[in-house]
Amino acid sequence: MAPRLTDIVIGLNAVVIAVTAGEPRVLTVRRVTHSLGRATANEAIEALPFGPFDPAGHRTLELGLRAWVGEQTDLSLGYVEQLYTFADLGREGGISEGDGARVVSIGYLALAREAKPAGQGEAQWMDWYRYFPWEDWRRGRPPVLAEAILPGLAAWARSAGEAEERRRRDERIRTTFGEAPARWDEERVLERYELLYEAELVGEARRDRGLPPADQLALGQPMVFDHRRILATAMSRLRGKLKYRPVVFELLPPTFTLLRLQQTVEALAGMGLHKQNFRRLVEQGGLVEGIGEMERGTGGRPAEKFRFRREVLVERPAPGMRLPVARRAGPH
């Protein structure tokens, strides 16, 4: 047996995003898994498309990922970007991967232009807010915050031993969930998920410790392994990137109306935007240019069709969508 060559398995996980009908979707597959610590039989849980990196066959990590996704969802990826590499002991999600090999998982974000029914197998597009209901502020503050999350977190903070730790927890809750002096920062998806995990308010937390589910319902739909964490990482990254790189256009057809563009951004950012200001920002910012054509049947006055202006890449250092937030959940 070779000396330092220990048992490491690298899992490549893809968060494939599309926006259809104004809703952000993530591509999932069903995985049959054994629920440890429970008497139940096998059950299917949602998972991201994933597969092991093959050190012999894959020339780069990204090529390995593309191969797996192609195989599991017959979708060929365009834009792909690496997210993060995790290897935390105890977050593998109650699956021992056979023989105790150490699992290192690398997450990727990929953007797809269309949410076609998605292939052969069990691949399925899911609304990403299914996993993070508290992240959708498009129609105002999600009720689950006041009803379950903040009370749950407050209890967790109170449960801390020393006063100093209680204070730290309180401050962390305020900053990540935008309470009091802090404001909601849509980019902190991962921080929020990690906090909920620590406070054992998401299903994975107890599962990973081998405990039975809590009596109160867990927040959002769980996923296998650490896949929900990876999805949270992807959402954070995408919401941030939106602002300084023209990534939205990877999710849109070559031509689109400004409303379609705005709805796509809103779907991703999880917040409503001021229509006129949004239009001014993208037009004056040189991100898009109108092509003469109009789109009828918009339900109102016909809208001009636009396309992405590639030239902006050379003109501006960080071309992205500023987010002119609409004060309240107001109509567009």
Add this chain to the structure above:
Amino acid sequence: MAPRLTDIVIGLNAVVIAVTAGEPRVLTVRRVTHSLGRATANEAIEALPFGPFDPAGHRTLELGLRAWVGEQTDLSLGYVEQLYTFADLGREGGISEGDGARVVSIGYLALAREAKPAGQGEAQWMDWYRYFPWEDWRRGRPPVLAEAILPGLAAWARSAGEAEERRRRDERIRTTFGEAPARWDEERVLERYELLYEAELVGEARRDRGLPPADQLALGQPMVFDHRRILATAMSRLRGKLKYRPVVFELLPPTFTLLRLQQTVEALAGMGLHKQNFRRLVEQGGLVEGIGEMERGTGGRPAEKFRFRREVLVERPAPGMRLPVARRAGPH
């Protein structure tokens, strides 16, 4: 032999940064390595502190990294952040790691408060512009750009077969190196390095292909493996993060003058900043607060000492240093 458990070695690489005397430093160690494809004997090349991830002993990747750095440099890290995971075949730097195990390298960025002479072994703090001389615009545009880089890149672009490819290369050169309509974007350190690598203008490019060094001198000091690429990633990340997270303060003592703060930012960003505007931004932005004391012996009027205002973390969503660029290399 276990089924899919192939030979993977994960290398943990640390880019440890400090700023001393207004210069950004990176912690390096010397590595004896065999230069493939050359008749020379072993020689010592600069490297980042690194070591393999131990799947049996390390609970998380980050803990593994901290262990290695502690061992090689007796420095204990504070702020640590993961950068990127690479596994490209052919970029391992002419070292076969014994028996053909696949090397996956994970880069980390760490910030240190002081550049003490750095420990026992061969650990040494190096000016990071030693590896990227073209990234330092503090005293104006680095001459190496006009003298070597742009001509070299232009030649590379011309050498492309089809016209279309030549056009693509030209555009890429313009955007990454800030030519013509594009402006220099200090964050694109990695993109610039990758471009130079492709154009074979850095030493690693030919070395990785087993070729002898080119006659014309290579740009910047090379490092082992893909370490210079990892350093470039770190610089990009740090230069970006500076603007939306108060990371500079991880590099400064608890109290400091505004000039010291500005010089630290300038050292990292590689550009001169407008003094009065910089002061206004950090003060009005609530990032710092004066403590009554003064520092004499500044060479001029005494300067007030400031400290980081932690409260800003709860007040603002993305507290960082805007960079009020100074038009020319002008004096502060």
Add this chain to the structure above:
DNA sequence: ATCGTAATGCTCATTCCTAGCATTAGCGAT
């Protein structure tokens, strides 16, 4: 005292945003 070097104060003209108001145009129903 005089100079040189910094630290600080302030200004002014612009550019950017925020928050709306107002107008224009298809689509359907009456």
Add this chain to the structure above:
DNA sequence: ATCGCTAATGCTAGGAATGAGCATTACGAT
């Protein structure tokens, strides 16, 4: 045809944030 609804587009008053400097103040050294 006309009216009412829904969107798309135009525009603007005010306020806030920026970019570029000029001016003043305060040590240390000559």
